[in-house]
Amino acid sequence: MRILHTSDWHLGRTLHGVDLLEHQAAYLDHLVEVARAEDVRAVVVSGDVYDRAIPPVEAVTLLSETLARLSQHAQVVVTPGNHDSAVRLGFGDRILRDGIHVRARVADVGRPVEIPDPDGGAPVLVYAMPYLDPDASRVALQDGDEPLARSHAAVMGAAMRRVRADLAARTAHAPVRSVVMAHAFVVGGEASESERDIRVGGVDSVPAGVFEGVDYVALGHLHGPQRVTFPGATVGRYSGSPLAYSFSEMRHAKSSVLLELSADGSQGVTGEPELLRAPVPRRLSEVSGTLDDLLGAAGEAHRDDWVRVLVTDTARPREMTARVKERFPHALVVQHRPAAREERPSLTLAVTAASDPVVVAGDFVAHVTGATATDAEVAVLRAAFERAGAAERSA
Structure with missing residues (x-):
């Protein structure tokens, strides 16, 4: 039977x-x-x-x-x-x-x-x-x-x-x-x-x-x-x-x-x-690489997949998600994961009321991107915090 x-x-x-x-x-x-x-x-x-x-x-x-x-x-x-x-x-x-x-x-x-x-x-x-x-x-x-x-x-x-x-x-x-x-x-x-x-x-x-x-x-x-x-x-x-x-x-x-x-x-x-x-409605796969590589030949075999895309550029590319989804119309997950991330320790800094917010934000930038914030990025962060502080004081 x-x-x-x-x-x-x-x-x-x-x-x-x-x-x-x-x-x-x-x-x-x-x-x-x-x-x-x-x-x-x-x-x-x-x-x-x-x-x-x-x-x-x-x-x-x-x-x-x-x-x-x-x-x-x-x-x-x-x-x-x-x-x-x-x-x-x-x-x-x-x-x-x-x-x-x-x-x-x-x-x-x-x-x-x-x-x-x-x-x-x-x-x-x-x-x-x-x-x-x-x-x-x-x-x-x-x-x-x-x-x-x-x-x-x-x-x-x-x-x-x-x-x-x-x-x-x-x-x-x-x-x-x-x-x-x-x-x-x-x-x-x-x-x-x-x-x-x-x-x-x-x-x-x-x-x-x-x-x-x-x-x-x-x-x-x-x-x-x-x-x-x-x-x-x-x-x-x-x-x-x-x-x-x-x-x-x-x-x-x-x-x-x-x-x-x-x-x-x-x-x-x-x-x-x-x-x-069992019948496979759509293949599930993962692709990893720099955005230029993924938009090129490396991504061609996965255009029709349900795909998880890991973008490994050191800095997050502009309009990353939109560009990935144009290339992979069935992308389910899009993540920026710099190649150096795996080698960095987890962020464990203690943040208190006395901490300099610019330093805290700079540490976060370094943790996410794997590179120390540039002088230009620090200047942007400082200007943003100063505007926020001024708005709070005037409220």
Whole structure:
């Protein structure tokens, strides 16, 4: 049986002010086509479907339409992540059309979605876990009279104990195949700049060992597609986000995961899960150099990119931003970063009421440009401060 694993759609997100919904819709069109063409039996979406708890109306409409289209080809299982509102995403989960399963309640972590095999093989049990915030889940998942420890490892461990208990009861009678969906930072994963911090008590990670005993772990939260090493025969991956949501992701190969489970349940995942490249709406890149270089041949290959431009001239060029944006119409970030800046210590001067404002401003000029203020620049600064002081005295 084929399973399609995806996560971290972040519908409604922007990139440095650019609305990404059109590009997110193109990815979802691609996902529907993959489900159809590859004869996928289940699509699992491991959290962060929306980018925020109260998403824009257009994002809600896009999700509704996408789930309906996917359900024409496969069973669809969706869980909320740390960006979603579990209550809002899970509203109406008991009255959804056949083939769509939104699992947003912590109490349901040990109750799987059963995917029957049309060819008569062992069923696939999908244990869909919403994001388990330790503060919100440590009571709901406690095993005895005392709440669980306030940590991601404690609540995920308790959830997996429920999963393994349910699996043990079922496998005593017939073979099954098992998939766990989890939105978490598993030890060994590599983060980027665009995932929201989920640290509790200074710790944000879950040991990989808590997932032992299942066939596949469909992870969400980290935006880079990557495999995580689990003990035993368990296989698992982060599918990653479908689009780059920060410049730290510009070298990611965005994808979805297509995996196949053995028919009789004896082998778990068959072969290596396949990464299916997601469509790239516009390349994300960074260019650095003097303004003359960037306006010349050095910038030619990046004219159509979403680009971060670092201008390294010692002095800030006149009309720098306007000239850069004329050259790079899709520039998202333009910064003046003189080449000598990296070699200079941070500005740590203490400024008091007795400090000469001209000296303070001159030190700032030296810090920003990497060169001592010239006599002409000092004269301009002094004249400006004198005019400001005169205006204040006459007020």
